[in-house]
Amino acid sequence: MFDKFRNNFPLTDEKWNEYIGCFNRIEVPAKTTLLEEGEISKKLFVIEKGCIRVWFNHNGKDLTSQFFFENQSVSSIESFIKKFPSPVFIETIEPSILWWIHKEDVDTILEEVKEIPELRDRLIDMLFQRTFDYMKHFFSFIKDTPAQRYQSLIEEKPQIVQRVPQHYIASYLGVTTVHLSRIKSKLLQK
Amino acid sequence: MFDKFRNNFPLTDEKWNEYIGCFNRIEVPAKTTLLEEGEISKKLFVIEKGCIRVWFNHNGKDLTSQFFFENQSVSSIESFIKKFPSPVFIETIEPSILWWIHKEDVDTILEEVKEIPELRDRLIDMLFQRTFDYMKHFFSFIKDTPAQRYQSLIEEKPQIVQRVPQHYIASYLGVTTVHLSRIKSKLLQK
DNA sequence: TTCATTTAATAACAAATGTTATCGCCTGCC
DNA sequence: GGCAGGCGATAACATTTGTTATTAAATGAA
Known part of the structure; x- marks a missing residue:
C-alpha cells in the first residue's frame, strides 16, 4: 500500500x-x-x-x-x-x-x-x-447555479458522479434529490 | 500600531x-x-x-x-x-x-x-x-437559508452589517440586493 | 429465486428567489 | 442650497427550487 x-x-x-x-x-x-x-x-x-x-x-x-x-x-x-x-x-x-x-x-x-x-x-x-x-x-x-455546479462536478470530479449514490451528491451540491433529478434530465435533453 | x-x-x-x-x-x-x-x-x-x-x-x-x-x-x-x-x-x-x-x-x-x-x-x-x-x-x-445566514451575520459579525453597504453584503450571502431587502423587512415585521 | 428496502424519476403544487422597473432618500460635490 | 449619482425599498412578474406523493427500477438479504 x-x-x-x-x-x-x-x-x-x-x-x-x-x-x-x-x-x-x-x-x-x-x-x-x-x-x-x-x-x-x-x-x-x-x-x-x-x-x-x-x-x-x-x-x-x-x-x-x-x-x-x-x-x-x-x-x-x-x-x-x-x-x-x-x-x-x-x-x-x-x-x-x-x-x-x-x-x-x-x-x-x-x-x-x-x-x-x-x-x-x-x-x-x-x-x-x-x-x-x-x-x-x-x-x-x-457564483454558480446548482446546474452549473453539477456540470463542474462531472468535469472535475467524475469519480463522485460515477461512484456515489445520487442523494448524497444532491446535498453536497446544496439541492434536493428531486431537483438534482431535474438537473440531470435537462442535461440529457440538450 | x-x-x-x-x-x-x-x-x-x-x-x-x-x-x-x-x-x-x-x-x-x-x-x-x-x-x-x-x-x-x-x-x-x-x-x-x-x-x-x-x-x-x-x-x-x-x-x-x-x-x-x-x-x-x-x-x-x-x-x-x-x-x-x-x-x-x-x-x-x-x-x-x-x-x-x-x-x-x-x-x-x-x-x-x-x-x-x-x-x-x-x-x-x-x-x-x-x-x-x-x-x-x-x-x-x-445548511442554511439566506435569511438564516443573514441572521447569523448580525449575531456573529455585527461589524459587517453596521459598516458595509448592503449590496456588498447581498453577494456575500449569495443573494440579490432585492432579496436581501426582503429578508430585512421580514425580520422587522416579527 | 422472492421479498423488502433503497434509490431514482416524475408530476403537481407551494414557496423561495431572481429580474426589471420605479421611487425616494441620502451623500458628496460645486 | 441645489444637483447628480449612489443606495436601498418596494412592487409585479418570471424563474428556480422545494415539498409531497406516486411509481418504477435496482439492490440486497433470506
Missing part, C-alpha cells in the same frame, strides 16, 4: 519502516461509521480501496460535505488536530480497505519530521491546498 | 524593531483598489483603521467573498503565497489607514522565525484557523 510513496520521502529505510509499522489495515463493509458526531477523533484513515463520505445531521437532514477515494487520507480535521468533539460523521459508501493510524503516532512522527525542512514545507503546502480546495468549492456556491 | 502585539512575540527588541521597520504606513480613500485581478500579489496589508473587501467579477457581476476590519491582515492568499495571478480584487470600503509589507520581507522574516517553535506553531495554527473559517462559512451555504 505505501511502497508507491516510498521515494517521495527523504527518510532512512529504518525510519520509514518504523512509521509504516504504525498503520493498521482493516476491511469494512459499506455504510460503516468510522467516526461519530460528538466523538473526539483519534484515528486518521488512508483509503486503499473504496470510498468515504463526511456528513452531518442538520434538523434531521443528512448533509454530505465531502467525498474521499483511493489514496486520500480522511479525518475530521478540527477534531483530529484540535481535539474538539467532531461536528461530522465519517462513513464508508462502498465496502472499503483502509489503513488507520493513532493520533499519538501521528504526533510523534510529525514532531520528528518537522526537523526535515522538505517535509515541513510539504506539510504546510498540504494545509494550504486543503484551504484552497475549500475556497474553490465555496466560490462555486456564490 | 504594532506595540500592542509586542509582548505576544518571543523576539529580542532588536529583531522586533527590524521586523516592524519593514512595514509602510499609507492612508487611502474609500474605493481604492489595493490589488487587481490577474496581478501577482506582492504586498500584505494590515488594517489600522478602515475596512476592506475582497471581490471578484463573474459574468459582469460584482461578487464579494470576504470582509476585513481593524487589526486584520489581508492579501490574496493564493497569489501572495504561490505567486499565482490573483483571482480577486482587493478594495477599501471606507477611507483607511493601512500598513503594508513586501512579500520578500515576509519571506525573510518567516525563514528566520521558523526556528522558533512557538512562532512556527502559531503560524500553522493561523493557517488552520483560516481553513476552519472557510469551512464554517461554506457549511452555512449547504
Whole structure:
C-alpha cells in the first residue's frame, strides 16, 4: 500500500519502516461509521480501496460535505488536530480497505519530521491546498447555479458522479434529490 | 500600531524593531483598489483603521467573498503565497489607514522565525484557523437559508452589517440586493 | 429465486428567489 | 442650497427550487 510513496520521502529505510509499522489495515463493509458526531477523533484513515463520505445531521437532514477515494487520507480535521468533539460523521459508501493510524503516532512522527525542512514545507503546502480546495468549492456556491455546479462536478470530479449514490451528491451540491433529478434530465435533453 | 502585539512575540527588541521597520504606513480613500485581478500579489496589508473587501467579477457581476476590519491582515492568499495571478480584487470600503509589507520581507522574516517553535506553531495554527473559517462559512451555504445566514451575520459579525453597504453584503450571502431587502423587512415585521 | 428496502424519476403544487422597473432618500460635490 | 449619482425599498412578474406523493427500477438479504 505505501511502497508507491516510498521515494517521495527523504527518510532512512529504518525510519520509514518504523512509521509504516504504525498503520493498521482493516476491511469494512459499506455504510460503516468510522467516526461519530460528538466523538473526539483519534484515528486518521488512508483509503486503499473504496470510498468515504463526511456528513452531518442538520434538523434531521443528512448533509454530505465531502467525498474521499483511493489514496486520500480522511479525518475530521478540527477534531483530529484540535481535539474538539467532531461536528461530522465519517462513513464508508462502498465496502472499503483502509489503513488507520493513532493520533499519538501521528504526533510523534510529525514532531520528528518537522526537523526535515522538505517535509515541513510539504506539510504546510498540504494545509494550504486543503484551504484552497475549500475556497474553490465555496466560490462555486456564490457564483454558480446548482446546474452549473453539477456540470463542474462531472468535469472535475467524475469519480463522485460515477461512484456515489445520487442523494448524497444532491446535498453536497446544496439541492434536493428531486431537483438534482431535474438537473440531470435537462442535461440529457440538450 | 504594532506595540500592542509586542509582548505576544518571543523576539529580542532588536529583531522586533527590524521586523516592524519593514512595514509602510499609507492612508487611502474609500474605493481604492489595493490589488487587481490577474496581478501577482506582492504586498500584505494590515488594517489600522478602515475596512476592506475582497471581490471578484463573474459574468459582469460584482461578487464579494470576504470582509476585513481593524487589526486584520489581508492579501490574496493564493497569489501572495504561490505567486499565482490573483483571482480577486482587493478594495477599501471606507477611507483607511493601512500598513503594508513586501512579500520578500515576509519571506525573510518567516525563514528566520521558523526556528522558533512557538512562532512556527502559531503560524500553522493561523493557517488552520483560516481553513476552519472557510469551512464554517461554506457549511452555512449547504445548511442554511439566506435569511438564516443573514441572521447569523448580525449575531456573529455585527461589524459587517453596521459598516458595509448592503449590496456588498447581498453577494456575500449569495443573494440579490432585492432579496436581501426582503429578508430585512421580514425580520422587522416579527 | 422472492421479498423488502433503497434509490431514482416524475408530476403537481407551494414557496423561495431572481429580474426589471420605479421611487425616494441620502451623500458628496460645486 | 441645489444637483447628480449612489443606495436601498418596494412592487409585479418570471424563474428556480422545494415539498409531497406516486411509481418504477435496482439492490440486497433470506
